[in-house]
Amino acid sequence: MIVGLTGGIGSGKSTIARLFEEYGVPIYIADERAKALMQSDTRVIDAIKKLLGESAYIDGNLNREYIADKIFTNSTTRNALNEIVHPAVARDFKQWVLIRDYIYVIKEAAILFENGGYKQTDFNILVTAPRDLRIDRVRKRDNASISQIKQRMDAQWDDVKKMALADVIIENIDFSKTKQEVYKIHQHLLRRFQENW
Numbered sequence: 001m002i003v004g005l006t007g008g009i010g011s012g013k014s015t016i017a018r019l020f021e022e023y024g025v026p027i028y029i030a031d032e033r034a035k036a037l038m039q040s041d042t043r044v045i046d047a048i049k050k051l052l053g054e055s056a057y058i059d060g061n062l063n064r065e066y067i068a069d070k071i072f073t074n075s076t077t078r079n080a081l082n083e084i085v086h087p088a089v090a091r092d093f094k095q096w097v098l099i100r101d102y103i104y105v106i107k108e109a110a111i112l113f114e115n116g117g118y119k120q121t122d123f124n125i126l127v128t129a130p131r132d133l134r135i136d137r138v139r140k141r142d143n144a145s146i147s148q149i150k151q152r153m154d155a156q157w158d159d160v161k162k163m164a165l166a167d168v169i170i171e172n173i174d175f176s177k178t179k180q181e182v183y184k185i186h187q188h189l190l191r192r193f194q195e196n197w
């Protein structure tokens with residue numbers, strides 16, 4: 001069974017994925033795999049160069065700054081890039097999931113609802129936190145400017161829209177409470193999916 005784990009920038013998805021991992025749940029990190037495929041899958045590379053120009057790569061390496069600048073200022077380009085990368089990630093995930101030997105797996109993705117990825121999952125967890133707290137976390141983590149962070153936030157759906165599609169919401173403010181929530185959800189998922197195992 002496939003569990004989607006999503007949330008806006010700085011909400012704490014990766015932190016929460018690591019908590020599930022401690023219980024032995026296999027985790028697929030879609031954003032990391034997307035970056036890897038953008039670097040290694042020739043079909044993806046060719047399509048990106050066609051969309052963004054040769055400058056998207058420098059000496060065969062992804063030009064992250066150039067790409068970020070293009071996609072966060074133009075939603076049409078962002079959607080076009082997603083349409084290139086999303087099918088490649090979906091194929092990669094299909095291969096990955098085949099050899100996982102556990103009652104359920106987690107697919108962690110920043111944009112699970114925005115790109116329809118949630119239609120392939122059996123259960124969806126949404127991580128939320130107040131906007132100012134998220135900005136503060138990302139500022140500390142990435143040394144990014146507030147305007148850069150806000151630009152990235154505005155490229156994602158707001159929480160209210162995501163809540164409608166989530167099966168459960170983790171409000172990730174107090175870490176010890178989050179840990180308790182993760183334990184409860186994990187137990188729930190084991191019970192719920194055991195019979196399909």
Ligand SMILES: Nc1ncnc2c1ncn2[C@@H]1O[C@H](COP(=O)(O)OP(=O)(O)OP(=O)(O)O)[C@@H](O)[C@H]1O
Pocket residue numbers: 007008009010011012013014015016110137138141172173174175178
């Ligand atoms: N409950 C918490 N209390 C304190 N710090 C936290 C908490 N949850 C996450 N953090 C910190 O906030 C930062 C952002 O968390 P994390 O990287 O897990 O978010 P994310 O949702 O995966 O973000 P992104 O979409 O940008 O990758 C990290 O530095 C993390 O250690």
